[in-house]
Each structure stands twice: as structure tokens, then as C-alpha cells.
Amino acid sequence: MSNATLSPLPSADRPDVAVRLREALLAASFTADGLLELLGAPAYAALARSELVPALRATRGDTPLETLVRLFLLQQPVPHARVEGVLPVHACVESGWLTPVGEDDVAATVDVRPYGGPAGEDWFIVSDLGCAVGGAGGIGSRDESVVLGVGGASTTLAGITVRTPVDSALDLGTGSGIQALHAAQHATRVTATDLNPRALHITALTLALSGAPAADLREGSLFEPVRDDETFDLIVSNPPFVISPGARLTYRDGGMGGDDLCRSLVQQAGERLNVGGFAQFLANWQHVEGEDWQDRLRSWVPRGCDAWIVQREVQDITQYAELWLRDSGDHRGDPEEYQARYDAWLDEFEARKVRAVGFGWITLRRTASAEPTITVEEWPHPVEQPLGDTVRAHFDRVDYLREHDDAALLTGHFRLAAEVVQEQVGLPGAEDPEHVVLRQHRGMRRATKVDTVGAGFAGVCDGSLSAGRILDAIAQLVGEDPVLLRDRTPTQIRLLVEQGFLEPA
Ligand SMILES: C[S@@+](CC[C@H](N)C(=O)[O-])C[C@H]1O[C@@H](n2cnc3c(N)ncnc32)[C@H](O)[C@@H]1O
Numbered sequence: 001m002s003n004a005t006l007s008p009l010p011s012a013d014r015p016d017v018a019v020r021l022r023e024a025l026l027a028a029s030f031t032a033d034g035l036l037e038l039l040g041a042p043a044y045a046a047l048a049r050s051e052l053v054p055a056l057r058a059t060r061g062d063t064p065l066e067t068l069v070r071l072f073l074l075q076q077p078v079p080h081a082r083v084e085g086v087l088p089v090h091a092c093v094e095s096g097w098l099t100p101v102g103e104d105d106v107a108a109t110v111d112v113r114p115y116g117g118p119a120g121e122d123w124f125i126v127s128d129l130g131c132a133v134g135g136a137g138g139i140g141s142r143d144e145s146v147v148l149g150v151g152g153a154s155t156t157l158a159g160i161t162v163r164t165p166v167d168s169a170l171d172l173g174t175g176s177g178i179q180a181l182h183a184a185q186h187a188t189r190v191t192a193t194d195l196n197p198r199a200l201h202i203t204a205l206t207l208a209l210s211g212a213p214a215a216d217l218r219e220g221s222l223f224e225p226v227r228d229d230e231t232f233d234l235i236v237s238n239p240p241f242v243i244s245p246g247a248r249l250t251y252r253d254g255g256m257g258g259d260d261l262c263r264s265l266v267q268q269a270g271e272r273l274n275v276g277g278f279a280q281f282l283a284n285w286q287h288v289e290g291e292d293w294q295d296r297l298r299s300w301v302p303r304g305c306d307a308w309i310v311q312r313e314v315q316d317i318t319q320y321a322e323l324w325l326r327d328s329g330d331h332r333g334d335p336e337e338y339q340a341r342y343d344a345w346l347d348e349f350e351a352r353k354v355r356a357v358g359f360g361w362i363t364l365r366r367t368a369s370a371e372p373t374i375t376v377e378e379w380p381h382p383v384e385q386p387l388g389d390t391v392r393a394h395f396d397r398v399d400y401l402r403e404h405d406d407a408a409l410l411t412g413h414f415r416l417a418a419e420v421v422q423e424q425v426g427l428p429g430a431e432d433p434e435h436v437v438l439r440q441h442r443g444m445r446r447a448t449k450v451d452t453v454g455a456g457f458a459g460v461c462d463g464s465l466s467a468g469r470i471l472d473a474i475a476q477l478v479g480e481d482p483v484l485l486r487d488r489t490p491t492q493i494r495l496l497v498e499q500g501f502l503e504p505a
Contacts, residue, residue: 005143007109007129009201010096017088017095018208024087025112025124025209028064030072032116038065047073071098072112075129077105110202112209113149115178117185118163118386123210125149126202127176147175147202148251153282154178157238159385160361162278162392166233170226170272171215172265175251177203179236180215187234190215193225196250222261223268235269235279242324243284243357245348249328258352259285263300266362270302273366279305280363280391287314287356294376297362301374306367308394309376311360320357321345365395373398375498383444390443390500397497400504406490410468413505414461414493418442420501422455438501446499453478453485454492463505467493
């Protein structure tokens, strides 16, 4: 793995300098909030699209914050004298955070991006130069071992992760260390692995600069760095899930054929989990001609695990190839080379009979149940992040439903979930709605069609009466046989519980 075009990294063995640097960054309000205030929302958003010009214009002054943004986010050399009042320059140069440029300037050797933790923590994510923001096309180096900062996928995984306090967590493919940093807040021991030693070095810097405890850093592919007898309460991975014709960039191209890397990861995670533990992944999967994509994913789930798999997006193969060609900036290079790469991508898909590529979330939970539950669904609509509690609640309801047959459901008591509303859909002026929809305003923000019995039932669920008693009352009200109603409604109740509209009281 060559590092030829990448800068030497700051020393990971100088925690004293990391502490001083952190203090200086905080003193200058080099934080997520401080950055937004300085740049304003449009320039801040442009930065996330790898567009630096608005931010360069917003940092033409010489305040400490402007100096730090130019150094650590915009990769601009800054006069030594100007940095002196802001940072411990000598210590930063000596330990490799800064490097002298020309006669009078210094420049950063890595990008440092302020990142707000979930409880308002001021964290800093370290990455290779030009990789702190955006990621798409803006990467500063085409070196295969370049380490990216925080992207949309990183924050998505951090948001869906179950944040129960645990003993042990594993972040597989740690990159900049963002998932390990989150895990350090609720796991006693964090192990972070990566195939790329440069990523492990950068993770150490991210943790130190963010004031987090050090993690157990291990180099190797997939579960190789994990001992045979080692299991975890939480495994997270935002793996190099891109399905590509050949490995080029370690941060995204797994180097295995098709979606084999994601499949291996999911299949091998089961035996690495403690009972009750969660493994959460982002992944791409192939939609292959003549094959049901849901069956493909079901076949990945290891024995002894419940699974909840949500497909968030499907792209046809041309959109997919273009997305990743742009990510590596190929569209800005030689047109002939671009065309050849695009062609190679489509050749690869053709050979594998791939028609489209799905993207989504895979959550496993190790269960002691003899009959694990696997849910594979498509939900492309907006959700309310963070979803960690929603994910945990999904599996709690899975347990409840597994333990309650239809007869038991009728003796159960339920509560309507918070912020569920009823919508009636039909032609303007019509007396009766064509259908009634229950809609969640929290979590997955699901919507589901119900009949009038379902809507009436959900409306009175406040935990006081059993489901059976409520149905008897509804039967009386609408003049229906209560026995028939008790017979046919549990299917609907089961669905409403499964999807989180009703919660067992
Ligand atoms: C998409 S990045 C994710 C980085 C970070 N965890 C995040 O959420 O932003 C994938 C990471 O997996 C690493 N990686 C690539 N192939 C791997 C493998 N076979 N085993 C372990 N890690 C691998 C890459 O070096 C990279 O750091």
C-alpha cells in the first residue's frame, strides 16, 4: 500500500501536544457552532459539497478562528507569525501537526474538522488533507490509502447505532475514527480495526484531539484482527461497500467481487456477538436479474440472529457508476480515461447480471430464540435521526410479538405511540374517506393504511383496556359479530405493533 503522495502524519505518541492543540482550538471557538457562525449557512453548506471558495471569502480576516479554518479546513499556508498567537506552533511543528512552508509560512499536515457530539461535545475529526469535508471529488490525493473524514454515510451509521451502555464495542474499518469516538461514550472498551495502518494512526489522533480515551487499535481485514474467543456487545461498520470493477481506493472499494465484502461481514458478525448484542452496518447489495433482492439479503443473515434490513435507496447501474466516478474525481480528469472506467464498471455489472444496486442499513441482534425474526423492507422516505432508540425498540417489539400468539395479543394492553396522527384521504367533498392513514411524526416516520376498525382501535389504545375488550366495544358500536372481529383483527394489531404505531403497555 503506497503512501507516496500523502503527507507524513503527526506523531500519535505526543498526547501532551494533542491536549495543548485541543485547548487552543477550543479557545478560538474552532467548533461546529463557531464554524457555522463564522462562515454562515451557505458557505458552511458549500464546504460540505467540497466547494471552498465561499469559505475562503469568509476567512479573509485575521482572527484566530479564521486562521484555524484556513489552516485545518482549507489547506492554506498561513504566516508563522499569525499562527503564533493562536497555536503552540513550535510543539505543533515538532510533533508534525504543522509543517514549515517557504520562508515564513506553516501549513497543516492533516485536515481537522470540528464535529459536534450528540450531547454537545466538541470533537475533532482528523483526516488526510483535502478530505475533511464533502469527500465527493474533493479528495486531496488519489493514493489508495487516503483516509477520509466524515461523510453522509458516517453520520448515518452514527445516528442509527444503538447507544445502550455496553462493555465492549468493535468498530470495523474505523477510518477517521468517528464511529470509535461515538462508541467511546457508551462502551467501556472500544476496539477499532482497519486494513489501512494509516487509518489506525489517524483514529488515534482523532480520539486524542477529541479528549476521548484511546482505543485498542488493530490492523487487518474484516474479522482477522479479532481473536477466536473474542465477542462484543456492539459491532459497527461503515465498510468499503462500493461495488466496483477493481479495488482502487481502500476507503471505499472492498476488493472482493460484487457485494461479497458486505455479505462476508454480515455472515461473520453473528458469532462475534454476545447474546443481546447488536451489529450494525451500512451496505450496498446487488439486484440481480431473476433474483428477489430480499431473498438475497435474507440469505446473508447468520444463524442465531434477528435481523432488520432497510433498503433506503436503489440506483440503476449507470447512476451508481457515475456516483462513484465522481467521488474519486474521475469526471474532472482525462475524458478518455473516464469513459474507459465507466465502461469497465458497466462490463462488471453486465457480467454479474446486476440491474441495480440497493443501499441501506443492516442490523443484527444475537438472540437466544430458536426462531429468529428477519425483516427485510424498503423505506426510502425521510426519517428522524438519531434512530438508535428506534432500532432498539424495533427489536423489543420483535421479542414481544414472538412471545405472543393471536390469543395472547387479545389479552394484551397497548398504547398509541407518541405523535401518531390520523389522515383521511379521499376526494374533496366526499362524505367518507377512501382510506385512513396513520402517520408517525417521529423515528422512522412510517405511514400505514388502516380500516375504520384499525383506526378506532388505535385511537382508544391508552393502555387501560385489553385489546379484546376494545374490540368487543367496537363490535357493539358498529354492529359486528364480536367473535368474528376478535378473529380477524389480531393480524392488523400485529402489524401496528411491528411497525411501532402501538406499543405494548
Ligand atoms: C467507508 S470507510 C469508513 C470510515 C469510518 N468508519 C466512517 O464511518 O466514516 C471504510 C474503512 O474500511 C477500511 N477497510 C477497507 N477494506 C477493509 C477490510 N477488508 N477490512 C477492514 N477494513 C477495511 C478502509 O480503510 C476505511 O477506513
